[in-house]
Amino acid sequence: DIQMTQSPSTLSASIGDTVTITCRASQNINNWLAWYQQKPGKAPKLLIYKTSTLASGVPSRFSGSDSGTEFTLTITSLQPDDFATYYCQQYTSFGQGTRLEIK
Amino acid sequence: EVQLVESGGGLVEPGGSLRLSCVASGITFSNTWMSWVRQAPGKGLDWIGRIKSKSDGGTTYYAAPVNGRFTISRDESKNTLYLQMNSLKTEDTAVYYCTTDCSGGSCYGGHFDPWGQGILVTVSS
8 A cells, every 4th residue: 555654744834934745655656646725623625636736716825746756735925724734645545644833 | 516415423332333424416426436534533534435436337445444344335316425334443433524536437636526524423332
């Protein structure tokens, strides 16, 4: 089974900052890598799929990229609404999650 | 607008059974692969199983922790997905989400979208 290692587990940032979350796959995978945002008590919301395709209605300050087996979610110009937990996913494996909190 | 609505959760004793339902609207359910994903309190997301569309054979797949205890099925006439959970354990306590599975069928890309609101299952004596 593919394992997804996500880092960091917690990230502190300020409004307006740019942050990066990384997901590394245990083996070479295709580009079917997705990112989700989850807020407390809510279902996960799809942000990005196929590594870099923005889901409908997602602001352009969210972007995704890859370099081999390492995948990256970048959020530029952080807004108050962005503070949440983020998960990567490939096939049936999810990363452990990154909690983005206000510094 | 696509909508998935789960029901059937609640409190059950260890060793007991429960059946969750997920009613889908706004999609061509018969062409759609579906999955169940759960989230234990304060923990991350865990995929637990998938069912292909009827046209793709309706095959089911399960994660190891639930294989042999949980059964996924679908009723096209009701646009409804089911999760039958037997021999429940305390570690099955979680919020359960149904989601459209874009690993095949009517969508493509391997992602899960959209998700239901989630339903809480508590296994405790």
